[in-house]
Amino acid sequence: MVAQGGPSTLFLAGLRGWIRAFGPYRWASDRMKDWGIGGRTLVIGIPYLWLLLFFLVPFIIVFKISLSDVRLGMPPYEPVIQWVDSQVIGIRMNLANYAFLFEDPLYRNAYLNSIKVAAISTLLCLLIGYPLAYGIARTGASWRNLLLLLVMLPFWTSFLLRVYAWIGLLGRNSPFNQLLLSLGIIDQPISLLQTDIAVYIGIVYSYLPFMVLPLYANLEKMDITLLEAAADLGCRPTKAFLTITLPLSMPGIIAGSLLVFIPAVGEFVIPALLGGPDSLMIGRVLWEEFFNNRDWPVASAVAIAMLLLLVVPIMWFQYAQARQVGVHR
Amino acid sequence: MIGRRSFFVTTAMAFGFAFLYVPILSMIIYSFNESRLVTVWAGFSTKWYVELFQNPQVLNAAKLSFKIAAINATGAVILGTLAGLALARFRRFKGRTLLTGMTTAPLVMPEVITGLSLLLLFVAMEQWFGWPAGRGVTTITIAHMTFSMAYVTVVIQSRLSTVDESLEEAAMDLGARPAKVFFLITLPIIFPAILAGWLLAFTLSWDDLVIASFVSGPGSSTLPLVIFSKVRLGVSPDINALATIMVTVVAIGIVVAGLYMQRQERQRERDVQAALAGNSP
Numbered sequence: 348m349v350a351q352g353g354p355s356t357l358f359l360a361g362l363r364g365w366i367r368a369f370g371p372y373r374w375a376s377d378r379m380k381d382w383g384i385g386g387r388t389l390v391i392g393i394p395y396l397w398l399l400l401f402f403l404v405p406f407i408i409v410f411k412i413s414l415s416d417v418r419l420g421m422p423p424y425e426p427v428i429q430w431v432d433s434q435v436i437g438i439r440m441n442l443a444n445y446a447f448l449f450e451d452p453l454y455r456n457a458y459l460n461s462i463k464v465a466a467i468s469t470l471l472c473l474l475i476g477y478p479l480a481y482g483i484a485r486t487g488a489s490w491r492n493l494l495l496l497l498v499m500l501p502f503w504t505s506f507l508l509r510v511y512a513w514i515g516l517l518g519r520n521s522p523f524n525q526l527l528l529s530l531g532i533i534d535q536p537i538s539l540l541q542t543d544i545a546v547y548i549g550i551v552y553s554y555l556p557f558m559v560l561p562l563y564a565n566l567e568k569m570d571i572t573l574l575e576a577a578a579d580l581g582c583r584p585t586k587a588f589l590t591i592t593l594p595l596s597m598p599g600i601i602a603g604s605l606l607v608f609i610p611a612v613g614e615f616v617i618p619a620l621l622g623g624p625d626s627l628m629i630g631r632v633l634w635e636e637f638f639n640n641r642d643w644p645v646a647s648a649v650a651i652a653m654l655l656l657l658v659v660p661i662m663w664f665q666y667a668q669a670r671q672v673g674v675h676r
Numbered sequence: 677m678i679g680r681r682s683f684f685v686t687t688a689m690a691f692g693f694a695f696l697y698v699p700i701l702s703m704i705i706y707s708f709n710e711s712r713l714v715t716v717w718a719g720f721s722t723k724w725y726v727e728l729f730q731n732p733q734v735l736n737a738a739k740l741s742f743k744i745a746a747i748n749a750t751g752a753v754i755l756g757t758l759a760g761l762a763l764a765r766f767r768r769f770k771g772r773t774l775l776t777g778m779t780t781a782p783l784v785m786p787e788v789i790t791g792l793s794l795l796l797l798f799v800a801m802e803q804w805f806g807w808p809a810g811r812g813v814t815t816i817t818i819a820h821m822t823f824s825m826a827y828v829t830v831v832i833q834s835r836l837s838t839v840d841e842s843l844e845e846a847a848m849d850l851g852a853r854p855a856k857v858f859f860l861i862t863l864p865i866i867f868p869a870i871l872a873g874w875l876l877a878f879t880l881s882w883d884d885l886v887i888a889s890f891v892s893g894p895g896s897s898t899l900p901l902v903i904f905s906k907v908r909l910g911v912s913p914d915i916n917a918l919a920t921i922m923v924t925v926v927a928i929g930i931v932v933a934g935l936y937m938q939r940q941e942r943q944r945e946r947d948v949q950a951a952l953a954g955n956s957p
Contacts, residue, residue, distance in 0.1 A: 613786020
């Protein structure tokens with residue numbers, strides 16, 4: 348016997364009996380049988396409807412509002428679809444918001460700068476994360492779990508507080524500065540706050556676990572005998588790494604890089620807290636357009652343009668993810 | 677090969693872990709600092725903790741965040757388990773590709789886009805049906821459930837793909853109905869994954885600033901919203917104290933969860949071995 352009924356099994360069996368005896372449950376299950384809705388339909392249907400309503404439909408609304416004009420009042424945009432004389436439907440499409448995005452150098456620079464910052468941060472994450480993941484995967488089993496836990500711990504603690512920690516460390520009065528001053532290396536305290544370097548540090552720090560975990564999952568599964576065979580045949584470790592380990596870990600590199608790159612493009616908190624007023628990133632522009640200027644149509648157009656920019660990486664991520672789950676089968 | 681690391685890898689690992697932990701340790705150390713100037717050490721003191729616990733704004737926000745996170749986690753686990761089950765066990769159904777897309781896209785979607793789109797949906801819904809009236813706890817919970825269920829789905833789906841389906845098939849062959857198979861066989865096996873998914877969903881909600889900023893209303897300031905408004909004005913020592921408490925709780929939680937899961941795994945292995953031993957003559 349496999350499931351010799353632990354306490355949880357007994358509890359669930361009891362719970363189930365209780366639910367069955369419950370009047371409304373019987374009524375509902377009878378009605379469902381009448382309509383021909385089976386358990387399978389419910390299992391697929393409930394999450395499906397939820398995601399359609401709260402994930403897909405919102406994008407259609409954002410698209411619709413990106414075509415409308417700003418106005419005073421609540422909600423602060425003109426309706427796109429109007430009943431004219433209660434018979435004809437008038438559709439007022441307005442591409443001015445998009446034209447505005449293309450013409451204004453502010454938005455163009457913000458997009459380009461976001462891509463640049465996200466790409467450099469992803470590369471830095473890979474450079475720090477790869478040896479970390481590699482080292483953990485090659486550690487003995489007893490220490491491995493502890494090291495993994497140490498990588499996960501910051502991921503479970505507040506993102507906001509971890510970004511905040513760098514405000515103290517990068518500012519004028521930071522311990523680093525005091526150390527450098529007392530050693531005589533510098534004679535003026537330097538503040539890295541409100542610079543692009545601070546934004547890079549913040550992003551790399553916050554997203555590092557997202558890079559390490561997929562890489563670790565990939566490197567841990569790797570067949571060690573391949574490397575042993577290469578060594579036996581006289582291959583040097585560096586060459587073995589470049590020709591065997593690196594190509595085999597490509598799926599992990601891709602998954603980790605996309606997990607860092609895509610959210611980093613739209614990052615708001617890190618540039619807002621660590622970056623300077625001139626370090627424009629698109630997430631911050633959207634935020635300011637929405638909260639400070641209260642221009643919902645332009646904010647929507649910014650969101651749609653960002654989405655178009657990220658469609659290819661997002662599809663790529665979905666493909667990689669589907670393959671990852673498929674591998675277990 | 678295992679266990680032998682080059683000098684380079686060991687150094688890089690040490691650097692990586694130092695990078696991860698120096699900021700957290702500095703927050704912990706300075707939370708016990710007497711001085712208001714965050715980086716000047718003026719002696720040991722716990723006064724920032726006292727100040728933190730006397731701040732009603734922070735305490736109320738923490739209570740509200742806890743409530744939203746707990747409701748969100750429970751809802752996200754139910755939705756995510758259903759979605760994970762659908763994707764892992766029903767190979768072919770209409771719109772499977774779309775469901776896969778809708779459960780993986782939220783994992784990487786920039787938060788500003790999710791937040792903006794949900795707010796615009798809530799405003800439109802209020803115009804059409806009058807629900808949800810205004811923004812507040814309800815809208816934050818719905819928004820959090822939508823993105824955290826995607827994480828739960830991944831956890832459940834990958835767990836289900838490693839579970840031996842023959843157990844479920846055997847029960848089905850013996851005449852158990854699908855619902856019975858799920859509650860008596862599948863659910864106990866994936867229970868650790870469900871627990872992990874619940875904790876993950878709770879943490880995601882507890883931490884979220886950007887989406888909550890869009891969909892919150894007056895009087896529904898969650899803890900990250902309060903922290904953000906304080907932090908924007910600069911470093912304040914009671915936030916260090918708050919961070920220390922949160923890190924401690926998370927560390928204890930992770931250790932307990934790790935031990936629990938290790939025990940579960942061992943128990944399962946023993947069960948399997950006992951089953952194998954019992955069947956062989």
